[in-house]
Amino acid sequence: MNILKVDVASIGAGFAGMVSACRAAKSGKKVAVLEKGTEDLYACSSRWTTGVFSTLGNPTLSPVEHLEQVISKANGAAKPELVRAIAENARRAHEFLKEEGVRFINYPTATGQQLMLAPPRSRGEGLDWEGHGGDVSLRRLEKNLNERGGQIVRGTRAESLIMENGVCIGVNAMQAGGPLRVEAKAVVIADGGYQANAEMVKQLLAPRPDRILLRAAPGGQGDGIRMAQAAGADVGGFGKFYGHVHHRDAMKNNRLWPYPHFDAMAEFSMIVGPDGRRFMDEGWGGVCQANAIAQLEDPLSAIIIFDNAMWEGEPGKARPTGVNPYLINGGGWMHSAPDLASLAEKAGLPAAALQETVRGYNEAVKSGRLGDLSPARSVKEHKPMPIAVAPFHAVPLCAGLTLGMGGIAINAHAQALRADGSIIPGLYVAGTPVQGLEGGPRATYLGGLCKAFTLGLLAGEHIALSI
Numbered sequence: 471m472n473i474l475k476v477d478v479a480s481i482g483a484g485f486a487g488m489v490s491a492c493r494a495a496k497s498g499k500k501v502a503v504l505e506k507g508t509e510d511l512y513a514c515s516s517r518w519t520t521g522v523f524s525t526l527g528n529p530t531l532s533p534v535e536h537l538e539q540v541i542s543k544a545n546g547a548a549k550p551e552l553v554r555a556i557a558e559n560a561r562r563a564h565e566f567l568k569e570e571g572v573r574f575i576n577y578p579t580a581t582g583q584q585l586m587l588a589p590p591r592s593r594g595e596g597l598d599w600e601g602h603g604g605d606v607s608l609r610r611l612e613k614n615l616n617e618r619g620g621q622i623v624r625g626t627r628a629e630s631l632i633m634e635n636g637v638c639i640g641v642n643a644m645q646a647g648g649p650l651r652v653e654a655k656a657v658v659i660a661d662g663g664y665q666a667n668a669e670m671v672k673q674l675l676a677p678r679p680d681r682i683l684l685r686a687a688p689g690g691q692g693d694g695i696r697m698a699q700a701a702g703a704d705v706g707g708f709g710k711f712y713g714h715v716h717h718r719d720a721m722k723n724n725r726l727w728p729y730p731h732f733d734a735m736a737e738f739s740m741i742v743g744p745d746g747r748r749f750m751d752e753g754w755g756g757v758c759q760a761n762a763i764a765q766l767e768d769p770l771s772a773i774i775i776f777d778n779a780m781w782e783g784e785p786g787k788a789r790p791t792g793v794n795p796y797l798i799n800g801g802g803w804m805h806s807a808p809d810l811a812s813l814a815e816k817a818g819l820p821a822a823a824l825q826e827t828v829r830g831y832n833e834a835v836k837s838g839r840l841g842d843l844s845p846a847r848s849v850k851e852h853k854p855m856p857i858a859v860a861p862f863h864a865v866p867l868c869a870g871l872t873l874g875m876g877g878i879a880i881n882a883h884a885q886a887l888r889a890d891g892s893i894i895p896g897l898y899v900a901g902t903p904v905q906g907l908e909g910g911p912r913a914t915y916l917g918g919l920c921k922a923f924t925l926g927l928l929a930g931e932h933i934a935l936s937i
């Protein structure tokens with residue numbers, strides 16, 4: 471069997487693995503990043519990312535106390551120690567990345583100046599990752615790692631952790647040529663989570679994974695969670711996912727995801743099920759909308775209804791969230807009709823029910839009594855508009871799953887924990903597959919990049935100091 475001896479082995483060469491590796495290598499540690507992808511530009515969510523480095527939608531450079539407060543308020547179940555670690559260190563992760571030569575731009579939003587990896591993608595239609603922020607930044611981090619004597623070992627799938635007396639001392643991996651034993655003083659699980667594993671999605675997130683769009687790279691197969699659990703780590707916090715709402719044809723047309731998505735349009739209008747009735751509070755935004763759709767008996771049966779004032783006005787055309795004209799440019803389509811009864815017929819909905827739903831909704835919009843609707847309707851970022859101006863439109867939807875929430879328990883240094891709270895020496899977790907920050911009834915989403923950058927830095931720093 472081939473044997474590789476290093477100080478640090480990171481499993482997965484997305485941002486979480488690369489940041490932990492670069493940080494440890496900067497302190498002189500010998501580092502290998504095991505990456506199962508074989509291509510130079512192996513697919514991973516970090517490469518495909520849009521690149522917004524926010525903390526629960528707030529600018530990452532906001533005051534620490536503000537970030538701590540908003541995260542705790544949004545998700546009461548979040549672990550205070552981790553909330554504090556993120557609030558305190560996200561800006562340090564930004565500093566570290568800048569020192570590494572990763573470039574950001576600032577762009578203004580309703581919540582303030584956000585950081586975004588440069589160069590930004592268009593957010594038009596389809597997956598235009600090459601040469602944009604995620605891709606360019608990963609290439610830069612790999613160059614830095616190589617210059618410090620580290621390497622990405624491609625075509626290497628980690629399969630199990632090597633444990634000795636409760637301490638993690640390495641990883642067993644598989645390569646095309648056979649098994650590889652990697653002996654390491656510290657191992658970082660950074661494998662990108664479990665959303666691409668249909669069995670795990672079925673068990674942990676939603677009953678019909680075959681009718682949900684994987685809005686992410688296919689690498690996240692849950693290997694890290696499985697390995698850590700076998701090594702005695704506590705796993706949990708599942709049940710919700712981060713994602714967006716797309717045209718149903720995104721299931722087979724790659725130009726309809728990751729953009730355009732219908733999250734904002736649904737906040738201005740309404741989503742109905744096959745019975746022509748609303749079934750969720752659209753005001754909570756795209757992550758909640760996608761989770762609600764995924765829980766339907768048939769997750770491909772949801773339909774968004776809006777009018778021409780929305781399609782031609784701000785909801786349809788505002789940037790970066792508008793779907794007009796990207797939906798059509800990307801090969802998407804919609805049902806359109808001069809009245810609601812004809813629209814219902816085209817969309818296969820019961821006409822009387824749809825008319826009644828729209829009537830009740832319009833009255834609530836007009837009177838401002840949206841909370842009286844059933845389900846009640848919240849107003850967050852976008853104020854609902856009446857569905858009143860012909861032609862009326864209907865678009866069949868699907869739920870896009872970007873990353874599953876929940877995973878391995880960690881402390882503020884990103885060290886893996888057992889159920890009794892004790893540390894598993896030598897084992898760290900960064901990026902997607904952690905518990906204690908996201909989830910809860912409103913599917914609170916911290917930010918995939920925030921987790922990858924900040925926990926990657928914390929893991930790399932702790933390793934640098936302790937081995």
Ligand SMILES: Cc1cc2nc3c(=O)[nH]c(=O)nc-3n(C[C@H](O)[C@H](O)[C@H](O)COP(=O)(O)OP(=O)(O)OC[C@H]3O[C@@H](n4cnc5c(N)ncnc54)[C@H](O)[C@@H]3O)c2cc1C
Nearest residue numbers: 482484486506514516520521522628662689901902918919
């Ligand atoms: C289209 C899209 C847009 C997004 N936009 C944003 C955004 O604007 N802002 C934001 O905060 N987040 C965004 N995200 C989410 C964010 O990009 C991810 O959460 C983050 O990049 C995940 O980083 P990671 O290192 O944890 O995982 P990944 O980038 O998925 O990397 C994991 C790596 O591990 C490898 N791997 C898996 N299993 C093994 C194994 N057993 N052995 C070896 N290697 C393995 C995989 O091949 C992969 O390369 C977006 C995601 C997508 C897909």
